[in-house]
Amino acid sequence: MTRPAIRHAGENRAALQAQRAPSALAVESGIAAGLAPAFAERAAARDLYLTPPWGGRALWHYALPELRGAVVADPCDGLGHLSGAIADVADRVLVSDVEPWRPGVGVADFLAPGAWEGLALTALGATGVDWIVANPPYGAGRPEAFLERALELGRAGLVRRGVALLVRASWREGQARHALFERSPPAAWWHFAERLPMALARFTGSTATAYAWVVWQFGPDGRPVAPPGGHPISAAIPPGARKLLQRPGDPDAALPSPSAERQARARAELWRVAAAEDGTVLYRPARRGQARRLDRDQAVAEALRLLAPGGESDTDLAAALLAAADHARQLAGQSEEDEG
Known part of the structure; x- marks a missing residue:
């Protein structure tokens, strides 16, 4: 069976792939927290914000139990905390990133045509994956580019069941994204009622930023299925999720809530x-x-x-x-x- 060609997502993909100047504030805060200056700059340029493992477990515990026994890909693996949480229940997790942050992880630019596909087909054969789950970079236009890319892979038959992205809750706002969601309707928004603390290349005990899991579910044609009534589920990951899902060995377990x-x-x-x-x-x-x-x-x-x-x-x-x-x-x- 010949797979359809995968079209480019957006007219400004080249600009989105270009290295951006790192946020000076993020770099300064990272250095103040003990990061080496060169590493802090590299991490800021790639938006390396670490996902607390309990935040990944909240996805399959509350929002997406379909991850149990599934084949999942995380193309933004970073230091592996999200993929490790998904591996608790998935049959297999294919990890990759644009940077070699840790050993044993495939290096592939998810936005570059053919790069991720080559890695996935080599690792998994012609079957592709069930789900893409990722904490994508948050720079201007980056989550949209990652979503468009994942949707392309769905239409090409390489992602069978859907996509889940961890984003800032404010990502739901904006006229351009409203048009994107009209074209490709999400099935659900799962907001963290309890703050999910994320910081540049490290863990922290607090944050002023609200986050949410957004889920798209694909139909047989690999396109997002509109939710019943045309409106996505809007639900909360309830207070107490951290206490319930955090484990003693987690790197952020010793931090206060x-x-x-x-x-x-x-x-x-x-x-x-x-x-x-x-x-x-x-x-x-x-x-x-x-x-x-x-x-x-x-x-x-x-x-x-x-x-x-x-x-x-x-x-x-x-x-x-x-x-x-x-x-x-x-x-x-x-x-x-x-x-x-």
């Missing part, structure tokens, strides 16, 4: 407010912003904003911490008087 980091910061801020001698405290925003002096009530309100939502439990925590700090300060004052 974002909520734990936030609560620890809030507790420290509350203690600082309570211990202030004149009842005021210098508040410096975590992000850009001018420091300002707040009175005790204002500072407590700012600290409470750091706590995970919990209504009365947050208020109770604040009251308990402030009372304890007041008591400790009173005891310290009594001790000084006794010594005098």
Whole structure:
């Protein structure tokens, strides 16, 4: 059987393949976290953001149980954390990347015509794969190019069942992408209710960015099947997924959860407010912003904003911490008087 030729995806593919100047901020933060400068620049140029393994397991646990026993390809393997999570349930995972980040991984530019196909057909024969699962680069136009490429491979019969991409949740927005989704409708969006922390070439305990798994399911002709009613499923990977799916051997297992980091910061801020001698405290925003002096009530309100939502439990925590700090300060004052 002769396979149909695979057409090029988009008019600006050459531009998307070109090496982009790495983000200076990403490089600086990576170096500050201990990455070698040359490696940080290389990683930033390729958008090497590591997927926490529990985020990969969430795909097959909640969104796509069809990965169990399937043949899967990850063309953006990076350091192997996502493909390792998929390998927990898949029959086989074909891994490749445009850079040789780790030994034993096929080197192929997924966007270059024929490069990935040659690797896949050599490794798997003429059968292709069931699914493509990837955390693609997030630079302008890159996720779209990866999706278009995967759709081409579906039409060519090399990807039989569908595609799942891990993207920023904001990727759902935009007029150009709306047109893309109209042409190639996703079956489901699975948003992480609990933050999925990703950082340049390393793991971190927190993030301000929201992520989602987007799934396209193919019909017999290798084209995306429109979901029932024409609207994709929109669902949440619920809070607690990290605790449920993380394993002791995972590289990010020892890091605190974002909520734990936030609560620890809030507790420290509350203690600082309570211990202030004149009842005021210098508040410096975590992000850009001018420091300002707040009175005790204002500072407590700012600290409470750091706590995970919990209504009365947050208020109770604040009251308990402030009372304890007041008591400790009173005891310290009594001790000084006794010594005098």
